[in-house]
Amino acid sequence: MVEIREVKTRKERKQFVEFPLNLYKGNEYFVPALYGDEMNIFKPDYVYYEQAEAVYFNAYRDGKIVGRISGILQRAANAKWRQKQVCFTRFDSIDDQEVATALLRAVEDWGRDKGMEEIVGPLGFSDMEREGLLIEGFDQLCTFEEQYNYPYYQKLIENCGYGKDVDWLEHQLRVPEGGFDPKYRKISDMMLAKLDLHFGEARSTRQFVNKYADDIFKIWDETYDQIYGTVPVTPNLKKALVKQFKLLINKKYLRVLFDNTGKVVAFGVLFPNISDAVRPSGGKLTLPCLIRLLRSIRHPKVLDLGVIGVADEYKNHGLSASMLVSLGDALQDDIEHAETNLNLEHNIPIQNAWKYFDSVQNKRRRCFIKSLVSEQSSEAQ
Numbered sequence: 001m002v003e004i005r006e007v008k009t010r011k012e013r014k015q016f017v018e019f020p021l022n023l024y025k026g027n028e029y030f031v032p033a034l035y036g037d038e039m040n041i042f043k044p045d046y047v048y049y050e051q052a053e054a055v056y057f058n059a060y061r062d063g064k065i066v067g068r069i070s071g072i073l074q075r076a077a078n079a080k081w082r083q084k085q086v087c088f089t090r091f092d093s094i095d096d097q098e099v100a101t102a103l104l105r106a107v108e109d110w111g112r113d114k115g116m117e118e119i120v121g122p123l124g125f126s127d128m129e130r131e132g133l134l135i136e137g138f139d140q141l142c143t144f145e146e147q148y149n150y151p152y153y154q155k156l157i158e159n160c161g162y163g164k165d166v167d168w169l170e171h172q173l174r175v176p177e178g179g180f181d182p183k184y185r186k187i188s189d190m191m192l193a194k195l196d197l198h199f200g201e202a203r204s205t206r207q208f209v210n211k212y213a214d215d216i217f218k219i220w221d222e223t224y225d226q227i228y229g230t231v232p233v234t235p236n237l238k239k240a241l242v243k244q245f246k247l248l249i250n251k252k253y254l255r256v257l258f259d260n261t262g263k264v265v266a267f268g269v270l271f272p273n274i275s276d277a278v279r280p281s282g283g284k285l286t287l288p289c290l291i292r293l294l295r296s297i298r299h300p301k302v303l304d305l306g307v308i309g310v311a312d313e314y315k316n317h318g319l320s321a322s323m324l325v326s327l328g329d330a331l332q333d334d335i336e337h338a339e340t341n342l343n344l345e346h347n348i349p350i351q352n353a354w355k356y357f358d359s360v361q362n363k364r365r366r367c368f369i370k371s372l373v374s375e376q377s378s379e380a381q
Contacts, residue, residue, distance in 0.1 A: 003060045006056065017039055036284075048126070057069050059099050069089075069103040070091075085119065087119070127227065132366060133368065135365065137362050166228055166346075172362050184321070191318050205254065209242055213242050253271070253272070253330050257322070280292075325356060
């Protein structure tokens with residue numbers, strides 16, 4: 001018998017956060033989220049609760065936790081996309097259909113009570129959270145930005161009536177042997193000269209982020225406005241992200257384009273990969289973990305592609321290609337490779353962009369969807 005219990009107490013919150021750490025203990029591909037960040041989701045002033053509400057469930061059998069899940073009602077996303085969806089996220093379970101079914105049903109029922117008509121997931125509060133279920137690439141180390149899961153998760157979810165909504169692809173990128181084709185750089189230089197644009201230099205990451213954060217987030221919203229799962233960046237969320245960026249960004253891997261008035265028109269960021277730094281401590285910021293983090297940020301071996309943004313007035317001018325060529329230069333500095341993180345499979349421009357590199361698709365993730373209306377109707381009959 002499986003018991004589903006809404007997370008209420010301090011002990012239950014701890015069990016919720018620590019369940020995946022125990023489930024994946026010893027797994028060489030799993031990368032935990034920061035423990036403190038995960039505990040913060042239970043605080044009433046958690047930054048995303050300006051736009052959303054959430055519920056958290058643990059599953060127990062014979063008094064032992066065997067699974068967990070969270071449901072999110074993202075009001076900003078539903079208003080933007082004119083939909084009535086509830087999301088499930090932070091889904092983890094032992095390989096047991098009864099457990100998985102009970103967990104998913106708990107979020108489905110919660111969503112119906114809120115008047116929702118569909119359930120999708122795994123999706124977080126925004127596209128800046130971990131999203132998608134890994135369905136290919138189980139022998140690849142996860143990036144810090146994304147979640148690892150066992151292969152059996154797909155079966156557990158599909159057996160509950162879920163189908164594919166969208167897929168994301170991930171790639172490993174390396175600079176071609178002998179460097180980039182000179183014609184790419186020549187075309188980029190000619191285009192930048194024609195538009196009177198230039199790359200800016202950052203004296204320090206902190207100074208740069210403080211000065212240009214507003215411009216960068218404006219471009220961020222413009223660039224990703226119509227991308228699946230995106231919601232507007234609120235002022236408080238912007239502050240939280242700036243705080244994170246100051247800790248994780250190395251100015252060597254930051255590129256910004258300015259026009260002749262000094263206005264930011266495009267930017268690109270590569271994050272030092274910190275997967276190996278946080279794994280040994282289970283995401284807890286112990287002193288050894290902090291030392292490993294600083295080492296990874298200052299002297300990374302792998303880079304994660306973060307964000308590339310282009311202002312609306314410069315769309316269709318090839319600035320993304322110029323940004324990739326410039327960012328690609330960073331891969332020649334004792335860097336093994338870059339990880340792209342998530343790219344929608346139907347986003348042809350971004351898939352075509354990897355032609356500049358020696359690229360290998362190494363992972364695929366999926367967001368699932370299920371109607372809550374049809375199931376409710378069948379139950380009524």
